[in-house]
Amino acid sequence: MYKVLVTDSISDIGLKKLYEHPEFFVDKKNNLTELELCEIIKDYDALIVRSQTIVTKNLLEYATRLRVIARAGVGVDNIDLDSATRKGIIVINAPGANTIAATEHTLAMLLSLARKIPHAYQSTSKGEWKRGSFKGVELYEKTLGIVGMGKIGTEVAKRAKSFQMKILGFDPYLSDERAKKLGITKASLDEIAKQSDFITFHTPLTPETKGLVNDEYISKMKKGVRLVNCARGGIIVESALLHGLQSGQIAGAALDVFEQEPPTNLDLLQHPNIIATPHLGASTEEAQEKVAKEVSEEIISIFETNSIRHAINMPQISGEIQKKMKPFLELGEQIAQLAIQLFKQAPNKIDIRYSGELIEEDTSLLTRTMIKGILAYHLSDSVNIINAFHLLKEHGLTYNIEKNAPNKGFSNYMELSLSKGNEIVVIGGTVLNGYGTRIVKINNYRIDVKPEQHLLYIKHEDRPGMIGLVGSILGDYHINIGTMQVGRETIGGEAIMVLTLDKKIDDDVIYSLKLLNGLEEVDVLELSKEVAVVENY
Ligand SMILES: NC(=O)c1ccc[n+]([C@@H]2O[C@H](COP(=O)([O-])OP(=O)(O)OC[C@H]3O[C@@H](n4cnc5c(N)ncnc54)[C@H](O)[C@@H]3O)[C@@H](O)[C@H]2O)c1
Ligand SMILES: O=C(O)CC[C@@H](O)C(=O)O
DSSP, X not given: OEEEEEOSOOOTTTTHHXXXXXXXXXXXXXXXXXXXXXXXXXXXXXXXXXXXXXXXXXXXXXXXXXXXXXXXXXXXXXXXXXXXXXXXXXEEEOTTTTHHHHHHHHHHHHHHHHHTHHHHHHHHHTTOOOTTSOOOOOOTTOEEEEEOOSHHHHHHHHHHHTTTOEEEEEOTTOOXXXXXXHTOEEOOHHHHHHHOSEEEEOOOOOTTTTTOBOHHHHHHSOTTEEEEEOSXXXXXXXXXXXXXXXXXXXXXXXXXXXXXXXXXXXXXXXXXXXXXXXXXXXXXXXXXXXXXXXXXXXXXXXXXXXXXXXXXXXXXXXXXXXXXXXXXXXXXXXXXXXXXXXXXXXXSEEEEEEEEGGGGSOOHHHHHHHHHHHXXXXXXXXXXXXXXXXXXXXXXXXXXXXXXXXXXXXXXXXXXXXXXXXXXXXXXXXXXXXXXXXXXXXXXXXXXXXXXXXXXXXXXXXXXXXXXXHHHHHHHTTOOEEEEEEEESSTTSEEEEEEEESXXXXXXXXXXXXXXXXXXXXXXXXXXXXXXXXXXX
């Protein structure tokens, strides 16, 4: 049974699939302090939050069982991503599920700001009738600057166009082609400042966007500009906004998000030209159901099938690439497990070489899978594809990826070397179309082994009778040999045997084998089949 903790106000209808799933138990506990959360988090496999719960490094120290943190929404700035990644915890979100809600809220704020609706309502609800006090401005033929042309920025642009506004858009990823298609003008931040009557922000909070709207940027704006922020507090420096309002440089601002939430800056909140809502952008019934449904479904698929669609701390890989890469992921895992078992110690350098068809493929997940396979041998189950690179760095290992390495005559080929000083182990493998994975190289030996769960690796002198001797000892212990492959460099020199066996062999069999004359090394190798999958739409 997987235990899921829900700590913010999340739609029960959206969580229905989790409630009804026999393998999941959902606990809803709102308004917990960090201390209370630290006390209980150890009991849970998954945590679902909105923006209120702050998932700190300290909290994650107690989260010994946690595998998934789900943000029922978009922004993950309330989650310590680095700490989650280091601990191998997948962080997922529900991108897109609240786009329309946040877009409509932005438009509502824009119109309310232009027509002073909240102020007029406040006055009218007190019985006043001050028709002269709330004269507004029109959106018609005004210029709207949009900073951040992602999902919400784009939807805002489409709707603002119906008011016949001229739209200027700034986003590092906005191409000329997309701007043209949307019927907007691509502009720089300075052009937006100089030309816009209204500016709305739709970026995440990043080191680049934090404090973007400061005294200097405000001074570049058109006098009487109106600002809307329904993205993240901190994009606008609140003290600079207040100066701008006081000086008349800014005619008004509509804020849904604040530097600190709940906000304490009453000078700003009570300024007559401010309108504010308490982070309501995503607060519609529809959006809340959608975000909760999306994260519930993803949690179920992560625990049931290991498949991840919207991981924040993982590369996004399309479902199509996933499918295509599946046999290579299996081979990568097998190669990594064999290499680390044969290396018998922790390496300090990892070299991965891809050739043939693999040169053209997105191998990021494959590389992670191999690194995970290598590290997991010594660092246990706490290693996964999420924290593989973190742990690699933490343990001082270096790695090198070469694409376009010699392909040894196979249509696809991958090779892994583990090394430390003069010690090195090299394993090469390929996927044979329709026949599955094959190990085709161990150190300098060419072989052809179909990887199985139980393998025996023997290094011996290349002389007559060795194969028979090994076979008869295994026979004496009733161990059935599935396949046997031999490889040698020179006649009469050193050779290897790789056997696949039907069951694991005991120490006494190894002991008997080691007594054989001419046998230099015997290693029992075990392969597990667990391969992580990441999906994306
Ligand atoms: N108020 C709310 O309740 C609410 C609801 C939903 C989303 N949001 C917030 O709205 C913001 C936008 O959400 P989205 O779903 O559109 O995200 P998105 O990822 O689709 O779009 C963000 C865009 O910002 C752009 N960007 C990043 N850095 C930039 C920079 N320095 N200058 C200009 N553009 C930059 C990105 O290229 C991207 O296109 C996020 O911060 C999200 O957390 C708030
Ligand atoms: O959960 C919320 O209400 C806020 C959502 C919003 O800020 C987001 O980034 O998705």
